[in-house]
Amino acid sequence: MAGRKAALKAVDWAAFAERVPANQRAMFNALKTRNDALTARLAALPEKPPTIDWAFYKANVAKAGMVDEFQKKFSALKVPEPVDTQTAKIDAQEKEAAKSTAEYIQASKARIAEYEQQLQKLKNMIPFEQMTYEDLYDAFPESKLNKEKYPYWPHKPIADL
Amino acid sequence: RALCPLVPSAPAALRALPPPVAVGVLHTTRPLHTTQQSLAPVPPLPEKGGEVRHGLIPEEFFQFLYPKTGVTGPYMLGTGLLLYFLSKEIYVVNHETAAAACILGVIIYGIKKFGADVAAFADKLNEEKLASARAMKSESIETLQKAIEEEKKEQWRAEGRSYLFDAKRNNIAMLLEANYRERLLMVYTEVKKRLDYQVAMQNLKRQKEQDHMIQWVEKSVIQSITPQQQKESIAKCILDLKALSKSAHAAV
Helix, strand or coil, X not given: CCCCCCCCCCCCHHHHHHHCCHHHHHHHHHHXXXXXXXXXXXXXXXXXXXXXXXXXXXXXXXXXXXXXXHHHHHHHCCCCCCCCCCHHHHHHHHHHHHHHHHXXXXXXXXXXXXXXXXXXXXXXXXXXXXXXXXXXXHHCHHHCCCCCCCCCCCCCCHHHC | CCCHHHCCCCCHHHHHCCCCCCCCCCCCCCCCCCCCCCCCCCCCCCXXXXXXXXXXXXXHHHHHHHHHHCCCHHXXXXXXXXXXXXXXXXXXXXXXXHXXXXXXXXXXXXXXXXXXXXXXXXXXXXXXXXXXXXXXXXXXXXXXXXXXXXXXXXXXXXXXXXXXXXXXXXXXXXXXXXXXXXXXHHHHHHHHHHHHHHHHHHHHHHHHHHXXXXXXXXXXXHHHCCHHHHHHHHHHHHHHHHHHHHHHHHHC
């Protein structure tokens, strides 16, 4: 009986739904429907089955000893609890997810730092009116004309004009 | 202070005088390279170029002559010089003069009529280039900011992973519990079914025996009624009926 009453942790489905990205919505819906089905099934089953009225049967069943035998065997019967095989796997998954999330967040922070740096560079740029062409090439290295590769004007492939 | 470089050769007496009236349009020399470090970026060019009179002669010349000769000085100088060149034939009037006059006339007419438009057009071209460059820059800035937003949002999303695992564990727990209850219920129903079957069988047997007994008793009673008894009972019934009808008539 100890494992029976593992308390169900309340899941805030609204908050959960907010965090689901668009491309995983189908999986989320599937999970939710499964959860709802299970909840409904659980609610429909009574927690304890009703007790059998042994006195009535003892009085009415003619065969001697049958009711007593049934009663003895019934109270001796122990219904096995279903064994939980999956929770360990879920825990393992969770740990793995935590690790990969940490990695992802690291990479994401690095990306954010990069973007911030570029943003700062753009914001601190001198206004275009005061730039010379050299300043332009410093600020946007990709706009520099490659005079070694294309020695003749316009110093870039014609398709790029 | 700004005019000193322009009047280095003025006599001391002149220098003692207050500096000439600054008309407000005079163009101070740009102090480039006044310190060791080179100024970069170069400060922007002033909006307007140096003031010029009659399109040719800088204003500084008029200011230069103003203290000595007043307002009409430079004009007198100009007229005098021109007449001197013409009368002494230092400049000879020939067919080139006519050509020069016509060409200059056309040029001046053209500039006066179309100058402003051309200048506006050139400015527009420049402005377009600048605008496109600025648009690119602001677009890049926006894209970067949006990218940063998106990254932060993704991080926030990733933090919600605990919901998923809680939901999964809940599912498992519910499934186990439901299965257990189902098993208990099954045990109960099966045992009850069997006991009920026994009781029902007994009841049925009892009932069948009763019915059979009743039928048998009835049959034997009917058989035991002899014809003699039947006639007697019918006669008695008729008498009873007559008596009843008499009392019924009386009642009505």
